[in-house]
Amino acid sequence: MAEVILEACESKTLFPGYEARFIHTDRMTLAYVSVEAGAELPEHNHHNEQVVNVLSGEFELVVEGTPHVLKPGVAYVIPPNVKHSGRARSECTILDVFSPVREDWL
Numbered sequence: 260m261a262e263v264i265l266e267a268c269e270s271k272t273l274f275p276g277y278e279a280r281f282i283h284t285d286r287m288t289l290a291y292v293s294v295e296a297g298a299e300l301p302e303h304n305h306h307n308e309q310v311v312n313v314l315s316g317e318f319e320l321v322v323e324g325t326p327h328v329l330k331p332g333v334a335y336v337i338p339p340n341v342k343h344s345g346r347a348r349s350e351c352t353i354l355d356v357f358s359p360v361r362e363d364w365l
Contacts (some may be wrong), residue, residue, distance in 0.1 A: 288358075318348060
């Protein structure tokens with residue numbers, strides 16, 4: 260068990276307008292992402308299951324061509340290998356949870 264101070268975690272730019280801090284455990288990755296209004300998330304997929312949690316703001320998540328508007332209190336589960344993209348409708352804070360660990364972000 261360990262306490263993690265997010266402010267002390269190194270910040271990494273994922274895409275233009277997407278700045279993240281990570282917590283990695285043995286089985287999952289938590290990504291706390293600050294997103295600039297209007298920032299685009301290019302279509303991609305990965306072998307990790309992902310849960311998208313919007314903590315503040317509004318984000319349009321497109322999963323296999325279908326748009327979903329996410330706000331605080333609404334989460335979306337993306338199965339492994341499913342194509343998705345998105346766009347921040349406003350400045351956002353998002354908590355993405357991935358399983359297994361996002362090894363490309365270690």
